[in-house]
Amino acid sequence: MRMLVLGAGLQGSACAYDLLQNAEVTEVRLxxxxxxxxxxxxxxxxxxxxxxxxLDVRDRDGVSALMRESDAVMSAIPYYFNLDLATHAAEAxxxxxxxxGNTEIVFAQKKLDGRARERGVTIVPDCGLAPGMVNILAQHGIDQMDSVDDVRIFVGGLPQNPEPPLNYQIVYSLEGVLDYYTTVSWVIRDGKRAQVAALSEAEPVQFDAPVGELEAFHTAGGLSTMASRYEGKIRTMEYKTLRYPGHARIMEAIRDLGLLELEPVDVKGVKVAPRDVAVAAMAPRLTKPGGRDLVVLRVTVKGKKNGQPKTVGWELIDHYDEERGISAMMRATGYSLSITGQMQARGEIQPPGVHTPDECVPPAKYIAELRKRGVEISEIA
Incomplete structure (x- = not known):
């Protein structure tokens, strides 16, 4: 298999590494x-x-030429490039x-379904940790029920050694994190889609030691298209981000003071976006070279099976890979992307068309593939 990975940052590099562990992959172009x-x-x-x-991914001819030489393409670059890239892939x-990570773009990618089917290929957006892994697990639970009442998803990337005031370190794009903190979140309540403010409705969530108590709050993007897909079919569905206690309140204050706005303001005669200043000021303080991280995840689904109440769930606590120097977030996100791309190249994701992971990725095989890599998702009652 010849694989093309777009983006050589944290997640793209982890994806490339995982691809190279498979002897069937003869070439990885990063x-x-x-x-x-x-x-x-x-x-x-x-x-x-x-x-x-x-490669500049805005170079359509260059991108398309490399795509035509590949069995599968994995994009680990910012979401706003993905519609064009998916279009090029369908054509190639x-x-x-x-x-x-951006639901509106996923809906736009869905419009490529006809072309992808004509070309006999699959296009699968949202294949990281969240969205991605968590949606596959949620769907795995939904599939085990006759009817579903409640789906709850909690996930977060955290430092193993938190430092105040935010008790957070950058585990992927800070710009992406701030997008999630400033964009409304879609949920399902009483069977209907609804919007709730990011950083709102913080609640304590307990995990076994050494993780202990975390807080969970709403952020955008994690449910992807599932809120639309299951409106009128599931009573409650929500996604929340996990952080150490107190994080949401501080970030809410920073946001409410206007420091995360994208609209430029005048500062001594110069137009600057507050968000750009915030990123420039915060990033050096939240970047911890060699800082060990962990990924914490919990997905629960409640409903009925054969007329009886039933609850299923999954949990993951994954740590920084000391031997290879690969972070937990890279393992959970980059490996997930790699696994999906390899499934596509082997023809294990069917039928052709545009599908989100919850619609097409076989959950049992996906969980087994993660386990081979030491990413242990455990089932909880």
Whole structure:
């Protein structure tokens, strides 16, 4: 299999590493604007099966040419490129998956379904951790019920050694995090889709030691299209982000003071976006080189089976990979993208068309693939 990975950042590098662990993958082309130096854990493969390639994803001809040489394409770049990339993939007749994170773009990608079916390929947006893994698990629970009352998803990337005031470290794009903190979240309540404010309705959630008590609050994007898909079919469905207690209140104050706004303001005669200043000021303080992280996840589904109440659920607590220097967030997100792309290349995701992971990824096989990589999702009562 010849695989194309777009984006050589944290998640793209983890995706490439995972692909290279499969002997059936003969070539991984890792593309970015700047790929002079690949991550340390990729260095042994560079120049052999790994081919770092300078590419601007806005170069349609260049992207399409590389796509036509590949069995599957995995996008680990910002969501706003994914509609164009999915379009190119459908035209090139190649399988495509991405990390997604923006539901409106996913709905736009859905409109490519006819072309993807004509070309006999699958396009699967939202294939990371959240959205991605959590949606596959939620669907796995839904499939075990005759009727579903309640779906709750909790997930977060956290530092193992939190430092005040935010008790947080950057585990993926800070810009992406702030998008989720400032965009309304879709939920299902009383069977109807509804919007709730990001950072709202914080509640305590308990995990076994050493994690302990966390707080969960609404953020955007995690449910992806599931809120629309299950409106009128499920009474309650919600997604919340996990952080250490007190985080939401601080970020809510920062947001409400206007410091996360995208609209430029005048500062001594210069127009600047408050969000740009916030990112520039916060990023150095929240970047912890070598900082160990963990990913915490819990998905529960409640309903009825054969007329009797039934609850199923899954939990994950994954830690930084000390041996390889790969973060827990990279494992959960980048490996998830890789697994999906490999399933597509092997023809294990059917039928052709555009599908979100909850609609097409076989959950038992997906969980088994994660377990092979040491990402242990455990079933809870």
């Amino acid at each position: 593309c970015d604007l700047h790929v002079q130096h690949v991550a340390d854990f990729l260095a042994p493969y560079s120049g052999e099966r790994l081919i770092p390639t300078v 007749g190649v399988h495509f998956c991405d990390l997604g």
